[in-house]
Amino acid sequence: MSCAAVLVGDGAIRHLSPEDAAAYEGPGFVWIHLEGTEEEDRRILSGQGIPDIAANALVATETRPRCDRFEEGALINIRGPAADESAGSDRLVSIRLWARQGKVNSVTRHPLAATAMVMQQMEAGRILDPGDLVAAFARAISKQLDPQVADLGDRLDDCESGLDDRNALYRLRTEIARIRSEAIAFRRFVAPDRDALSTLADLDYEWIAEEDRLHIREAADRFARMTEELEAVRERAALLHEQLTDLRGELMESRSLLISIVAFIFLPLTFVTGLLGMNVEGIPYQHEPWAFWGVVGFCTLIGLAVLAWFVRRHWLNR
Known part of the structure; x- marks a missing residue:
């Protein structure tokens, strides 16, 4: 398990242990990020006054993208590409965030590729509050997913061009089935990501600045476009499969x-x-x-x- 806690205060960034960051009550913004599902994670989360429902959601085995409002904060679950694609059975892994004024707790069961990008923005001083952090994750995940979704369409275009080669029909059948399976796997979480970010952008928390809302809405729009593209890829793959079946029959x-x-x-x-x-x-x-x-x-x-x-x-x- 690897843990990271970043404290932003007085314009300076200091890296603390999760225990020290959890006990910190001074000025500034605290981000405590945990990777893994060890019992130590639960112990660190239990001592920070997180509501039981939110704490259980942070360490749940299975999650779907969501955004729920509590009195003092928001629980946000979104999915993005894994840093290691062999980390799990799903193409996308989840990051669970409990955000409130001045502090964010985030948990991932498997390393998320966007975490490194967000950490670099934190080091550069571009993330100063919970709204900046959530918006940064939304932008980073959407930017990483966009080319992967576009690649599915490009691969499907190549399959359409290869239909004239009668000797490649069996290979194309396997490739089209793989593309359709990947589109379904992406679609399973991309659409809920869009809904979760749209809900978050409408929350009237003081720690979500108007600029952060614009970035979150921009990411939600990108997820909406990816959802539409995935729907198109899935339908095109189904039509290509039917056409391929007809060609094989002929x-x-x-x-x-x-x-x-x-x-x-x-x-x-x-x-x-x-x-x-x-x-x-x-x-x-x-x-x-x-x-x-x-x-x-x-x-x-x-x-x-x-x-x-x-x-x-x-x-x-x-």
Whole structure:
């Protein structure tokens, strides 16, 4: 488990232990960030006067993006890309924040990629209150997610371009299914992220400045656009899958037709050769020197006649 506590006061930034930051009651802004789910995390949170509902939500195993108002603060859960994509089964990991005047507690079960970006902004002196911190997380997560969502659309465009290659249909089927699965996984949390940030922007807390509200609304709008794009990707993937299924059906039908034509051509020829190949007396012209070539010519005429019949019925054009 790794813990970080950052104290902003008098224009100076000091890194304290979580215990010291929790006990700090002086002026300034305190941000206590915990990574992990150890019992020590619960002990640190329990001594800070956090309501039981908010404390349980901070350390819950499963969460969905949400924003709930309490008397003195707000509980915000949002999801963003993980620092390590193999950290969990979900593509997005959660950060849970309990924000009130002068202090923010945040908890992540798995490292969040946006945390490092927010920490750099804190070090640069651009985060001075809880509103700045929440807005920074919203902006960082939305900026990181945007290119990943756009990449799904680009990959789907490549699949559409590859439909003309009949030899790549099986590969495209796997790729389209993977893109659709990723879009569904993103959509599961991106839309609730939008709703949570929209709710947060409407809260009338003093520690949320008007500039912070604008940044939060901007992030919510970006999440809304990503939600629409994910819906479009999912629908396009479904249509492409249907089109791919039709193409595979047509390909199988054309191959079956070709096999049927070949079999139909050779059916009468097999009958003739089988009849003339019987080891019985009375086979006509069996002692004539031209008999073999005569049978070959006769079989050729039958094959051409069957082929001409196929052409006349336009079966070869299907």
